[in-house]
Amino acid sequence: MDIKGLIDCHTHCKFSPDGRDEPSELVKSAQQLDLKAIAITDHCECNTWFEPEHYGIDSSKADADDIIMYNCKSFHLASIQPMKELVRQSFGELAVIHGVELGQPLQAPEIADEIVGDEELDYVIGSLHNNSGMLDFYYLRFDEMSPQQINSLLGDYFEQVLQMCEWGAFDILGHLTYPLRYICGKYNISVDTDCYKDTIVQIFKTLISNNKGIEINTSGLFTDLKKTMPDAKLVKLYRELGGEIISIGSDAHCAEDVGRGAALGAELAKECGFDRAAYFIKHKPVFVKL
Template identity: 40%
Template sequence: MKLMDCHTHTQFSVDSEADINKCIKRAAELGLAAYAITDHCECNGWYKKEHYSENEWYLRESFDYAADFENSVSAVTALKEKWAGKLNLICGVELGQIIHDTEAAKIVNADKRVDFIIGSVHQVRGEQDFYFIDYEKMTMDEIYDLLERYFKEAYEVSRTDLFDVFGHITYCLRYMKQRNGINADISRFDDIIAEIFRDLAQNGRGIEINTSGLRQGFGDCFPSLKYVKLFRDMGGEIVTIGSDSHTVEDIAANSADGMEIARAAGFTKLAYFKKRKPYFIDIT
């Protein structure tokens, strides 16, 4: 069974230095059935720094994602032509914080060069990205309040039509566990997670099984098997696999493990997107 990777980053993401040409060559060497480049585009940093007030600066990792988006999409579009017939190369984007600036999200959605959009929530209103939060300074009540706000924003995102697949739905747990050993129990949010999944399923959108946690010390995928099963129970049909690689070496890392989770949850096929439409590969 051929593997696929529908969530990867290159030199056009602020947190990656992976050479795009080397990434594509690696994906071809691996014989991937589908390979999507999904560089970061954070809607709440779409404009140049001067557009935002000084009080907003600390909430943003960087600015001018409009330029990053154009640079990535232009490069991938050109390389799709070069690699035609040799690699199923997909022009994607990881679109963060959609509801923080829906006008920016609409610009991305209107771009006909884009095959695939992952909708992600990396931070909630009034907070930094989960990566930058100091969880040691927080009480468990504060942590659960933060998680509640995350899932409420995820619910808002799920009710838009500005993406194709919800990315790493349990991203909010990553750094508090990896760095601080905090194991928050999100079962208290299962009702709203079920509502998120129901909205996605009813509107023809999917979730990804993000395998990065398996290689980064978290110990599981985002989300875990429990929640992939819940998505299935809510009528979900579209599931993608993504390594969330930021280096050439991590492309398709643990993709086989993600595929096994999909099977265990009852899925018989995995999806990739072209021109914003899902195509399926049998995994039985």
Template identity: 35%
Template sequence: MYLIDYHTHTRLSPDGHVPLAEMARAAEKAGLSELCVTDHYDRILEHGGFAPDYDWSPALEQFRTTAPAFEGKLQLRFGIEYGSAPFDPDYARRMLALPELDFVIGSLHNLSPELGGEDFFYFSYDSEETCRRVLDDYFASMLRLVELPETYDILGHIIYPLRYMPQEISLDPWWDSIDTVLRRVVETGRGIELNTYCGKTVAPWRPILERYRALGGELITVGSDAHFPERVGLGIPTAYDLLKDTGFRYVTTYHRHNPVPKPL
């Protein structure tokens, strides 16, 4: 089985910890065939306001010095997790034009600038009102993101804010918005990811996958969102089983933004 992990972070992410070589060795040990490094860049800072422009040099250097050591053992791909593209789309287009880039996850980690731009991680989700306000804004921003298909290949962790919220919070009020998002993803030739959150959230993806598949969605990556070597690949085999169970035939890998299907 061709196992992939298409959402991983090295020390070049603000919340990363180790170099790419350590993540790659962990991927090899976990039996993966392909690993994509997707270090963070969020255009919006953790507490609002625009981030400084991104310097590609450290990421390119890390990849160029690491990839040859794994040739023939592990396919490495060069990606990025780009956050908040709708809030400065011109910059996103310029930055993501890098010729060496294989893959872009389009993510949202913050409230919109209109609501202050705070990172979802820092909220206290102790009331249903707070959860609803965050999710209203989150899916409104996602509707903006999917109108910018040139800024992403795969739409990142659609259910992301739920990882911080009480389990009883349901997506029921937002299914119409989610269906509109998924339909637009399909129409524009983009895809989504099944993010296992290091094996913690696989089963909750079922309704998203069923809706995406029913709308004709086929392009899908699987990623652990690992920030430590010991978490690389966690939940990936279980995610493959869920994909098969919901009608998918393959996972998708990327080379220079071109999707390459791998049978499940």
């Protein structure tokens, strides 16, 4: 599908613990696709910022998969100079943006403040991958939970996203409904997001009044969820409440996934009443026509 002129504002390179490729390889993919903008947004997970031992975990005894997202700090520090050099170069029509995906800022607010205080950063995605005191939704066994337990976890998730939006030191809210990727996708358990509508409305109103936006994260289209995060129903709700700032992100973790789903994301945005999407330079939205 032709995605010329579109944007991918959520990608990970080797400076994420679960990323692989050089940032220049992601940029090359974006150039080949004729994108208008690519943002490289490596993981800054505030609650696993340090090495596992800092949190009392013996990494020699832990499963490698369980501790993969620890020590984001060393990845982030290694990224700063190469990313600065990369974004200083000219790529013609393509805007290359130095961003971060800030995970769980309120679970270590002093670390979050330090990261977002970097004036070189153009763009911050605010994400929640785990409820406070719990593991990433990726690890949770939803098949062993009662519907009430799942309901309570999701209620907490949306409440904690709302608190993060009230804190607000980011540009775009990342992949709202992330837990559904596992609950509905991996475990095939249906969820009606209407049960959380009051909180979701509060989330959107808070973002709108602070001039922040949401992303249409297209990675879910290629998992068993088969939907964007959030889906069309919620993107429409955001629009009806007056939302104007929307971004599109593949959440690529390798160069060949850059731009994946961007055309579908743009189509969905249009169906929901958007005729433009935004990328960010120095935290200011730059709009591209859809």
